[in-house]
Amino acid sequence: MILIVPANPLRPRRPDEHFVAEAEAARAAGFQVAVVDHDALARGGDVRRAVASVSGTGAAVYRGWMLRSERYAAFAEALAERGVVLRTTAEQYRRAHELPGWYAALAAVTPASVWSRGSDQADLDQARVALGAGPALLRDYTKSMKHYWDDAAFIPELDDAVAVWTVASRFLELREDDFVGGFVLRRFERFTSAEVRTWWVNGDCVLIGPHPDSPNERPSVEVDLESLAPMIAALLGPPRP
Known part of the structure; x- marks a missing residue:
């Protein structure tokens, strides 16, 4: 290897x-x-x-x-x-890597999400209406701009079309040529515990560790690996020999 x-x-x-x-x-x-x-x-x-x-x-x-x-x-x-x-x-x-590819397999354990197939305002409006009123996070198929939270990530209310496009415009400005696929709108949810990262090999979780943004925090509950395992296996398909 x-x-x-x-x-x-x-x-x-x-x-x-x-x-x-x-x-x-x-x-x-x-x-x-x-x-x-x-x-x-x-x-x-x-x-x-x-x-x-x-x-x-x-x-x-x-x-x-x-x-x-x-x-x-x-x-x-x-x-x-x-x-x-x-x-x-x-x-x-x-x-x-791209949210539209993995969303169906993990929809039961991730915030509700909709996406566009481009970066036009009309495309974003269709996604905005589809997800419905309420707060959301904006990203593209692969990445958010969470370090620009108020300007290019968090949308307090999807019903406010002008505010949504303002956030999206700033997102496009920051991502420039790195923009991938289209806009993704994800229903905003608050974490109830510390964020962790899991590492999987051939459908088995081999490591659980803290998120780099919060290396000293630990979750207050255990990760339910038993329910996640079949979802991960379905996502990646048969393992390579």
Whole structure:
């Protein structure tokens, strides 16, 4: 197994400092570690050159910064030409990465959501009416701008079409060329406990950890893994060998 991580921009033969600990742990466990030029992958540059330092063949796992689905597909194709096969296929990545791909599988455990297929105000209005009155969060298919909460994320009332478009316009301004797919409106709900992240492999939860925004907080209730497991399995489909 090969662990692929982004290269350090200043020392391209070494892992990015954010992934050094994981790279070292992988090597200690007997895995091969390779680095790729994430910036080139993200901007749609020379993909073959971006993966040129990946040696060896066989299965690989990418642990790195987010890529657009089409960029990940090109990344996977370039690796396949070198005999390296990412365990997460391009189709699986898009399904898990973009909200319209995973929403149906997880609708029972996530806030009600609707989305548009573009960035026009008319498209957003249709989604706004479909979700109905009340507060909501705005994002695109892959990302919110939660650090601009009042300007580009939180919508106090969906019935206020002018206010909704004001938030959406600021969102588009901030996302620029990184905007993916269309607008997503998610019903606003307050957390009743600390946020956690779960890590799944072949339908099994292998790790539960704190969210990076609240590393010292712990949930007041246990995560119901038994009910989540079949949903995650249905989302990703059969595991790769």
